Amino acid sequence: MKLTVFDTAGKELRQIDAADEVFGIEPNRAVLHQAYVAQMSNRRAGNAHTKTRGEVEGSTKKIRRQKGLGVSRQGGVRASHHVGGGVAFGPRHHDYIRDLPRTMKRLALRSALSSHAADGDIIVVEGLVPAQPRTKDVQATLKALAVERKALLVSGEYEPNLTRAGSNLDYAKVLPAANLNVVDVLNAHKLVLTEEAVRKIEALWGGLNVKPARGRRVEEAV
Template sequence: MEAKLYNQSGEEVGVIQISDYVFGIEPNVPVMHQAMERQRANARLGTHNTLGRGEVEGSTRKLYRQKGTGRARQGSIRAPHRKGGGIAHGPHPRSYTKDMPRKMRRLAVRSALSARHRDGAILFLDRLTFEQPRTKDMIAVLNALNLTGKTLIVLDRKDEHVRRSANNLPNVKTLLAHYLNVIDLLTHDHVVMLKAAVDVAQGYLDKPAHAVAADVSEEGA
């Protein structure tokens, strides 16, 4: 599959070959949803905590005798129904981590990439270089590419000049290709992928070589 390739001045400079297996599949919506729920769950800290009746401060003596007062019987000032008492069945520290097979995780990312490419939301850039970190330079690139709204810039490697140039822009986020995920791909209006970042992404998302060889042999047969 071919896609248009642009430079950071907004000019079309050629085409780029992209994998149908990564950018051209039918999106699997249930798997994308599962991956998104997993990512959100794994982001939860789970540090919430409440104190039970055995952990709050207070005397352990019985408030008054059991019978003969005309009032309801009471056993402890630390009971959950009393002000300042413990919390019954409250939350305690726990892990919300969910697991998901690697093949499903990668299918979810490929589905998200295919969906965004189908919608025309992915723009391929030959390279993005700045001599120094400058927010003004990043704004100039976005204007040249006619990008408005939330923009995700996918890099092949760490680049402090690019990262710091985008850092002060609330609607711009940089991400390494190794960390592509469903939430970032679906919640940004535009995805800008460097040519080198496409190679990195296809390196671990594309169909394995032995699977490609098997498909070729089946076609030949």
């Protein structure tokens, strides 16, 4: 498929070829959903934890005898209705990690990129990385490209000037191509890429880069 390259003033320069297996597949909505939910779930710490009446310190002796006093029945001081007692039905430490097969992760990212490409929401910019880490330069570029909503700026490698300049914009996020993920791609209305980022993405998630299953060998593609 073709992607249009613009300069920082928003002028169309040329078109480049992009790998269909990365930017031109039919998006798999089910896999996209699973990958998104899994990634968001993996961000949860799950550290909230309370002690039950069996875990707090305190005597297990019955407070008073069961009958004959004309007052309510009471057990131990560690019961949940006593101050300092255990918590009834409180949060417990939980592991929210969800793992997905590598093939599904790759398919999900390809589907996300292809969905943006089909909607015309991928913009390739020549000269996106500023010479100085000035926010106004990146802001002017995005304005010239009519990018006014949440945008994901992707460079081929880590670019400190672009990262620092883009960090002051609340509607922009900067990532190197190797850190591209389903959540950030789907949350962005526009993907603003350098041409180097396009080639890096193709190299990382293109069809020739599929790794063999563990224990198997495949011949290198000629």
